[in-house]
Amino acid sequence: MAVILVTGGAGYIGSHTCKTLARAGHTPVTYDNLSRGFAHAVKWGPFERGDILDGARLAEVIARHRPEAAIHFAAFAYVGESMLDPAIYYRNNVVGTLTLLEAMRAGGVAQIVFSSSCTTYGVRSCDPITEETPQAPADAYGRSKTMVEQILRDYARAYELKAIALRYFNAAGADPEGEIGEDHDPEPHLIPLLLDATARGAPFTINGDDYDTPDGTCVRDYVHVSDLADAHLLALDALQRQDDGFRAFNLGTGHGFSIREIIDATRRRLGREIEINVGARRPGDLDATTAIADLARRELGWTPQLSNMDDIIDTAWRWRLRRLNRAGMGVEPVS
Numbered sequence: 378m379a380v381i382l383v384t385g386g387a388g389y390i391g392s393h394t395c396k397t398l399a400r401a402g403h404t405p406v407t408y409d410n411l412s413r414g415f416a417h418a419v420k421w422g423p424f425e426r427g428d429i430l431d432g433a434r435l436a437e438v439i440a441r442h443r444p445e446a447a448i449h450f451a452a453f454a455y456v457g458e459s460m461l462d463p464a465i466y467y468r469n470n471v472v473g474t475l476t477l478l479e480a481m482r483a484g485g486v487a488q489i490v491f492s493s494s495c496t497t498y499g500v501r502s503c504d505p506i507t508e509e510t511p512q513a514p515a516d517a518y519g520r521s522k523t524m525v526e527q528i529l530r531d532y533a534r535a536y537e538l539k540a541i542a543l544r545y546f547n548a549a550g551a552d553p554e555g556e557i558g559e560d561h562d563p564e565p566h567l568i569p570l571l572l573d574a575t576a577r578g579a580p581f582t583i584n585g586d587d588y589d590t591p592d593g594t595c596v597r598d599y600v601h602v603s604d605l606a607d608a609h610l611l612a613l614d615a616l617q618r619q620d621d622g623f624r625a626f627n628l629g630t631g632h633g634f635s636i637r638e639i640i641d642a643t644r645r646r647l648g649r650e651i652e653i654n655v656g657a658r659r660p661g662d663l664d665a666t667t668a669i670a671d672l673a674r675r676e677l678g679w680t681p682q683l684s685n686m687d688d689i690i691d692t693a694w695r696w697r698l699r700r701l702n703r704a705g706m707g708v709e710p711v712s
Contacts, residue, residue, distance in 0.1 A: 385450030387414025558696030585658035629668025
């Protein structure tokens with residue numbers, strides 16, 4: 378069993394991955410500056426507070442814990458923010474990754490799993506998306522992820538680094554045992570926003586209902602966060618078998634859900650009425666985006682277990698009930 382450095386391990390997907398690593402017998406060492414993560418999400422291994430841009434601190438942590446590999450989540454991840462302030466995205470996501478890679482080189486760590494994104498494919502009418510779909514990111518966040526993938530290719534070629542990039546589609550849901558969940562501020566994602574509105578009895582606004590889809594609302598490929606965490610564990614195992622080099626894998630289900638389908642599923646699972654308003658389209662939203670993840674299934678052995686909409690909604694709702702009730706809202710659970 379191995380010690381694994383997990384940058385950004387106090388965040389949403391990072392904390393779920395730390396739990397999965399610990400269950401498999403590994404020791405995750407969370408490295409996070411808590412600017413967007415939460416100390417309460419660090420439960421399954423040592424916590425080292427530090428910034429991804431701090432090379433000396435990274436070197437100190439690597440020397441102390443001697444990790445066999447790194448899983449790299451630490452990144453800013455708001456598309457809209459990245460267009461308003463691209464400098465912080467290139468500094469944190471790109472320069473921060475270079476800082477990490479140099480600390481790894483100096484410390485003798487030659488394996489990394491990188492948290493990439495389907496945003497690297499950009500705004501394009503190409504559905505479903507395979508790993509062969511050309512990458513043409515349309516925002517600074519997606520470009521920063523694409524740049525890091527290229528850096529990993531070059532480091533693999535020059536320095537015998539073994540690297541795997543996992544291109545997620547829409548992460549959703551929460552730990553089935555309710556220990557951790559999605560907790561962004563501000564919250565940009567559909568399902569937690571919908572659940573919060575439902576808990577408050579407030580109307581929910583759909584951004585456009587005239588897309589070229591069966592019900593007029595956008596269709597996306599949702600993957601349960603625990604299934605994503607499993608993929609990182611499998612990627613670590615694959616690195617042991619992989620020759621020096623870089624590989625990239627899509628993580629999705631190949632099945633999309635429209636916004637109206639998610640609203641209907643939420644009504645059914647929670648037994649609550651949800652008032653719907655229709656607003657304007659958001660610039661850049663595609664009609665539909667789904668993944669072909671056959672490569673991950675074939676080469677990593679990854680098979681999603683919880684990435685159906687009922688499990689996604691049920692686990693996300695249990696987590697949000699805990700948060701809302703701690704805040705004094707007194708929301709009644711669903712029987």
